[in-house]
Amino acid sequence: MTSVTTEIKPVAIGESLLGAGQQVYVIGEIGINHNGDIEIAKQLIDVSAEAGANAVKFQKRTPEISTPTDMRDKIRSTPWGDMTYLDYRYRVEFDQAQYKELISYAASKGLHAFASPWDVPSVEFMEEQGAVTHKVASASVTDIDLLKALAQTGKPIILSTGMSTIEQIDKAVETLGTSNLVMMHATSTYPLPPEEANLRMIETLRDRYQVPVGYSGHERGLQISLAAVALGAVTVERHITLDRTMWGSDQASSLEPKGFESLIRDIRILEQAMGDGVKKVFPGELAPLSRLRRVDA
Numbered sequence: 001m002t003s004v005t006t007e008i009k010p011v012a013i014g015e016s017l018l019g020a021g022q023q024v025y026v027i028g029e030i031g032i033n034h035n036g037d038i039e040i041a042k043q044l045i046d047v048s049a050e051a052g053a054n055a056v057k058f059q060k061r062t063p064e065i066s067t068p069t070d071m072r073d074k075i076r077s078t079p080w081g082d083m084t085y086l087d088y089r090y091r092v093e094f095d096q097a098q099y100k101e102l103i104s105y106a107a108s109k110g111l112h113a114f115a116s117p118w119d120v121p122s123v124e125f126m127e128e129q130g131a132v133t134h135k136v137a138s139a140s141v142t143d144i145d146l147l148k149a150l151a152q153t154g155k156p157i158i159l160s161t162g163m164s165t166i167e168q169i170d171k172a173v174e175t176l177g178t179s180n181l182v183m184m185h186a187t188s189t190y191p192l193p194p195e196e197a198n199l200r201m202i203e204t205l206r207d208r209y210q211v212p213v214g215y216s217g218h219e220r221g222l223q224i225s226l227a228a229v230a231l232g233a234v235t236v237e238r239h240i241t242l243d244r245t246m247w248g249s250d251q252a253s254s255l256e257p258k259g260f261e262s263l264i265r266d267i268r269i270l271e272q273a274m275g276d277g278v279k280k281v282f283p284g285e286l287a288p289l290s291r292l293r294r295v296d297a
Ligand SMILES: C=C(OP(=O)(O)O)C(=O)O
Pocket: 058, 059, 116, 135, 136, 137, 138, 139, 160, 161, 162, 184, 186, 188, 216
């Protein structure tokens, strides 16, 4: 009996390799859960380092470009008072000096720090920071100018695929190329109900594009992310927060420190448990074998 397996080449992000049989690259998605406060961002870096993550991620926007025009003047109640949605978007951005501080703080804890740039100037901004990789948020899958700017960086790119059709994803992959690409299955419902998780998409994306595929999760709890790892996800990203009751749109579907720590503990156990699919008799089986098997073949 023979079978044909095509090897999908791992992708290097800094010193980490993302691919089958490699350590799962766990990303603590800080996003905008810092609410514009650098001390909260640092605490979330601490949480990620203590939990054993590989990276933290932010969202970088140029608000006057990336905020949809019909949203800009809408009034939003915030902890800093009522303000337009555009002003709120500015309120939660960090500048170059703050990013520099955060990236070097993360590095001092052994973590990569990068962002999903939501517009072309934000790609340049993160390039100036020397980010090891860039991520494409699901909302940006159809932003071809952004994808072209990202492709031009020559950096490994992580492409998320929520809220997108397969045709839109085809076009994004065509623009980015597959030689330095990691994809992420995602469904962008916050919080994600299990029936919309569609985890078998991990295999579909891997077969269709022949690149390493991970999972970006928005569910409550840990099970679905753990199942993603069992289905071969090479990276797992989860939103993290200090406290789910904090103000902000992503807080409620984020993991708190204890949950993130449990997730990574269980991912590391699953990595060992997956094995290589080659049948062998393990040393631990020898005593039960001699005790229990009656007929030797
Ligand atoms: C929203 C983001 O990611 P995803 O689409 O994977 O949820 C992001 O990276 O900014």
